[in-house]
Amino acid sequence: MFLSAGELSAILPLLIPAFGACMLPLASLDKDQATVKWIRGAMFLMALFSLGGGFLYTARLWASGAQPAFGALHMDRLAQFSAIFTFVAAALAVLQLWDHLHQEGWVKGETLSLLLFSATGMIVFVAAKNLILLFLGLELLSIPLYALTATVRTRSQAYEGGMKYFITGAVAASCFLMGSVLLYGVTGTLDLATIGQFLGAARPDPLALAGAALVLGGFLFKMSAVPFHQWTPDVYEAAPHPVTAFMSVATKAAAVLALMRFLGAGVSGPGSLRIQSALAVAAVLTLVLGNLAALAQENIKRMLAYSSISHAGYILLGLVAGTPEAHAGVIFYLTAYLFMNMGAFGLLSSFGLVGDRTTFDDVKGLGWKRPDHAILATLCMFSLAGIPPLAGFYGKYMIFKELIVQGHIGMAVTGVLASLVSVYYYLRLPVALFLEKRSEKAERDDAERPAFKARMAGAALIVCGVLVVVLGLFPGSLYKGLAKRVAVDAFQAVR
């Protein structure tokens, strides 16, 4: 009728989760959802089902090698990777949400709907080749996240966090919009590739540079890179654990991939140097500040928030190196980060640590109670610290290798020293889990609380932990099959 088959296949990865997101509120209209378990179960199944459908469809698209487009929306390898990535992250988050929301006593279908909308927004954000669509994606991914942060309304911090995120996010989005306006005003086009060529010139219009800086700020905000990181710890602490995990992984990935497209869209020549040095400054600041601030945290979620900031630094280093190999390294890094960070947050859900009970004191000695979960989460922590032979190491390895080959040895040394610092705070979790004894007061409190099985969150944690190890032992297949193809194809498509 109106849509050709190619156009339809370009937007189906968006339509499937969006359809699920629209249907979910209907299911949750039932006022009995808080009491009847099967309705809750059906809602979660629906969410998983639409995520699974989107995943399968995108995976088939990937396997067929097609890179369809719908107007300015290009479902190329980069966008397909982003879709697959987001679906996996969202599915893991949904599994953890089942247990976490039950522990909090606040199970609402709207949460899932918001999550799916946000996932849709992320894919739009990465698939956009045009400023308007890019902004649309940004808003579609952000606004549900503001609400998700404040999901558990019974907690007072939830409001505070949600409001904080909303206000800072709105400022960042308006900066992004202002930047887009400037870019459009100067260049007269909305197309990213044309704007990229314009920025690549030796002496672009200062107004366009200001626009580019504002847009870059928007990306860095979503990535939670210094100096746009201030919101991260508060918001991460306020949001439900699985939502935090989803935010830290998927939002960061969407921002990185979209930035990759923005930079890759022909920003080459003398102009690229300018953007690269801006990124380099941000990367080094992010690494230093994120890692040092994480040292001082007593709350695991805040520690993970600062760790998430520092990981933005490593990823930015990869973008600074800028070669296709480095981009493949970044994509590998993101994939590893997906599983290791999801695993780290999964521990909180699978141990049933709700509310504010997320300090290192709260997990003291818990490791011996659920050794399987604790060991896998510990592996995730070591992987975050970049200790081989776990997946996290290879991401760093690839990025550092390209940095060194490109001659940025000082930055590589900074990165290495930063990850040395990070070992100290990542070690605190295994120390608390295994090396410390549970205090008597905590033992008494445990006895009073009903025992929690947390099967779904546990399953998600096990999947993450096992994948962290498997990717560590066989990094070649992921690199060759996924990361390299994304990097190479994405660049060919643009240039």
Add this chain to the structure above:
Amino acid sequence: MITPWMNSHLLTFLVFAPFVCGAILLLFPQRQAALAKLLAVMGATAVLAVAAIKLFRLPAGENGVLYLERAYWFTAVGVPVEYHLALDGLNFWLVILTVFLVPLTMLGTWNSLSNRAGTAFALFLMLETGMLGALVAQDLLLFYLFWEAMLLPMYFLIGVWGGSERKYAATKFMLFTLAGSLLWLVALLYTAGAAGSFSPEVMAQAATRMPVKVQNLLFVAFALAFAIKVPLFPLHTWLPDAHTEAPTAGSVILAGVLLKLGSYGFLRFAIPIFPGAAAHYAGHLAALSTVAIVYGALVAMMQTDIKKLVAYSSVSHMGFVMLGIASMTVVGTQGAMLQMLNHGVSTGALFLLVGMIYDRAHTRRIADFGGVALRMPVFTTFFLIVTLSSIGLPLTNGFAGEFLILNGTWLSGFGWGRTAACFATLGVLLSAAYMLWMFKRVFWGPENPDPESGTHHLNEDLTPREIAVMLPLVALIFWMGIHPQTFLGHSEKQVARALQQAQAPEGRPAAFDSEVK
């Protein structure tokens, strides 16, 4: 079906069998600890048996390589990584030492761990995988992976089963080692990026094309990582803490094998890849080694805790190993090879003995003991033999190694050779002083009159199990002292090859290296 597979993947089997065994044992519940311990010892013994049956029969192939496994693993960012394991003269005896020490240590500390002993033994087996893997890995990235993978089990062994300061000691151990190895990683990636490969031979060729300054810098980065592991003065401060806090078994393996990987790294990678830089820095290495020998001995003399004393004696003994390597002569390096084995056996045995007396007395303070010889004659006999071997009495293993090292240093032709040898000899004297003084205070003299002291808890001598653990170690001590050639024959050609590129300084007798064996 299994035998042909094993014959073609012998090293893979040796490296990963302990890991698989340990991973299975981790799943055992706590109440099955006794069974888990038994299975762990059986697993480690099986690995030892396979190694003993298979490895000694291997014929020497090209370049002295006894056994080789080489397969492509993966390529990332343009540099292929190989799964390349090899057994040759450099690592043959260290591999044997490792597979030999692990079951022995398990038996020796059978009752030392009160809680979750099964998990500890499982971690031990995983540690064995890391150590064996690092010893046989030829590809540098593979080596790096095993090198780092060793950290995790050791971290938990110290951190969970250690003494009162265990958290501090474990974290310090981890951070010190990582500090070295992360900077080394940068150097490694730089060299690999230039060479397009992680193979040491290709990297060595690429290194010759680099400016001398860069080569020196890269060598320093390599050396730093290895020197922390050895540990070389002044990077040794993690060692006394780690040794004192670690459970007995952890100390034995730490001293017995882990430290050797540092000096082995010099011989296997740092010197062959950057021979020029190695010769350039040989004097610095020798100076630090000599300081380590004397300083370690002096500090050991002042210790009040037996285990800490042994830990500082390790610093001193590993100083000898590094001095032998720094001499850049075949004799000195052969001595270093032998000294690595000596130190593994003697210090391992010392830690085991200290653990045995600690299990009975629950104290390690020298002042708490006295007259132990009367209460535990068999224990005293063993302790005396091991003490004498640690001092380096002729006919025990310590003598042969130290003699070769001093010989090599004296004749190295470097300007500092004779001075260093003199100071190192002083270290031998000091080692006699601190060991015998400690022995006198603990074992001889009147019993400590305080009824709360350590001596009064010593009601039984060694059990048959403990004697069975000590006997093979004592046998080795004498064997290595009387016929060191058994342990040197394998490594000679390999050592010569490793040193080939390192320029001998002017004035070294030309025929020296080939003459002295």
